[in-house]
Amino acid sequence: MKKTTxxxxxxxxxxxxxxxxxxxxxxxxxxxxxxxEVLARAAGRGLQFVCGDQVLCAxxxxxxxxxxxxxxxxxxxxYRSNARxxxxxxxxxxxxxVVVLAPRPEPDLFLVDRYLAAAVxxxxxxxxxxxxxxxxxxxxxxxELAALAATGCEILECSAATGAGVAALRARMHAxxxxxxxxxxxxxSSLLRELVPGCEALVGELLxxxxxxxxxxxxxxxxxxxxxxxxxxxxxxxxxxxxGALDERTLGFSEIARHAQHCRFADCAHLQEPACAVRAxxxxxxxxxxxxxxxxxxxxxxxxxxxRVPYARR
Numbered sequence: 001m002k003k004t005t006x007x008x009x010x011x012x013x014x015x016x017x018x019x020x021x022x023x024x025x026x027x028x029x030x031x032x033x034x035x036x037e038v039l040a041r042a043a044g045r046g047l048q049f050v051c052g053d054q055v056l057c058a059x060x061x062x063x064x065x066x067x068x069x070x071x072x073x074x075x076x077x078x079y080r081s082n083a084r085x086x087x088x089x090x091x092x093x094x095x096x097x098v099v100v101l102a103p104r105p106e107p108d109l110f111l112v113d114r115y116l117a118a119a120v121x122x123x124x125x126x127x128x129x130x131x132x133x134x135x136x137x138x139x140x141x142x143x144e145l146a147a148l149a150a151t152g153c154e155i156l157e158c159s160a161a162t163g164a165g166v167a168a169l170r171a172r173m174h175a176x177x178x179x180x181x182x183x184x185x186x187x188x189s190s191l192l193r194e195l196v197p198g199c200e201a202l203v204g205e206l207l208x209x210x211x212x213x214x215x216x217x218x219x220x221x222x223x224x225x226x227x228x229x230x231x232x233x234x235x236x237x238x239x240x241x242x243x244g245a246l247d248e249r250t251l252g253f254s255e256i257a258r259h260a261q262h263c264r265f266a267d268c269a270h271l272q273e274p275a276c277a278v279r280a281x282x283x284x285x286x287x288x289x290x291x292x293x294x295x296x297x298x299x300x301x302x303x304x305x306x307x308r309v310p311y312a313r314r
Contacts, residue, residue, distance in 0.1 A: 015056035015069050020049050020092075022220045028068060030057060040066035047071065051219040051231055052092040052177060076124050078179070079242035085308030087242035091179055091219050091231050096125045098173070100182035100191070102132040108183055109144055111239055113294040115181055116153060117252030118241035127154050127172060131187040134159040147288040151255045160190035170195060170226075177229045179219070184235025192232050196222045241298075243305040251302065253295050255287050269299065 018030040026042040054072035079087040097119040119126035158165025250257040264275030281287040
């Protein structure tokens, strides 16, 4: 007896689960369950997906292309603010945010703080990776790293150039969905080559549009040998966490959270309120003065971003 197929009945095969490797507008490169990678397009205008998303795809035989029909529930998401104060989705389903800095270029520690605050506020684990450990770290940078470690921040040193510390980094990232973020020039591309051998052939090739243009300025996901996944993002000069995603009282600063419970007022913003335990901790050195200044800057930035949102909706 002949086996009845979907083609015989006229019914379409069920959608297949896939993971977004890189997205650009309404297009994405996805990896299907069997490992095949295909280019897919959104089935509808309102469908939004980013690197790391789990989606359902179906083959559209009429148009000869794959379509993304549905985006799965996100376990976590990293957002950034745009110029209008709105939230833009950067990556989905992360379990570890790896914030990379190096002795050169000169570290922007306020940028580091904003990434760490975004991770804490959204429940994503974070790791501060001090790359280029083969170069000399200034005493000032060592002091700042010690202050961050005192907040509970996990810190690892490595050198993509010499390979020192890379094995420890690889072990830390095992079974995680990690994302590398940081300033341009801190060595993220070198780290990627160490962690994903042969990735040079993939860079710029994960998403190729019909016109032949390559996407090299967006997050891209790679499978890690031995388990886990790594999302590489373009280097940046600045990053502003989505205002609405930050913890309203502490903005994701761990040391602020520890001392805030002793403030006189439950809604203390830790700026100029009386009997503020946070400001007292800054005064006695329990909280880093630089970290507190970073908190103040982010508090002002958050207020400015929230003010822009109503105007952007008009």
